[in-house]
Amino acid sequence: MSIEEQKRIGDKIREARFISKLSQKKLAKKIGVGIATISRMELGATTAKFSDIKKIAEVTGKDMDFFLEEPKEKPESTPEKYIDVTGVSDRDIELLKQMADRMKDKEKTA
Numbered sequence: 001m002s003i004e005e006q007k008r009i010g011d012k013i014r015e016a017r018f019i020s021k022l023s024q025k026k027l028a029k030k031i032g033v034g035i036a037t038i039s040r041m042e043l044g045a046t047t048a049k050f051s052d053i054k055k056i057a058e059v060t061g062k063d064m065d066f067f068l069e070e071p072k073e074k075p076e077s078t079p080e081k082y083i084d085v086t087g088v089s090d091r092d093i094e095l096l097k098q099m100a101d102r103m104k105d106k107e108k109t110a
Helices: 003-019 024-031 035-043 050-060 064-068 090-109
Strands: none
Touching: 003 035, 003 050, 003 064, 024 035, 024 050, 050 064
């Protein structure tokens, strides 16, 4: 597997985790790996095992194709949609979410 593929799958793992509102720690516990393993998979620094991707799919409610399907077209530029909240408390993460929601509401009314 190429580094680009590893990074693409890692991005999908991160996206599924964020959508499911799971921290790296919680996801790691649910699939039986260490936090460092989740971090390395998300960064594309290691190849995610098929068995781990399958477990992540089950935990997050995503189809395996979500993680493994090749993109139809490569976007020229994709804005950053996620921020790394590793080490941030659940309370502070909730505050960040509330701030983001307020900012989105403000943009809609502007």
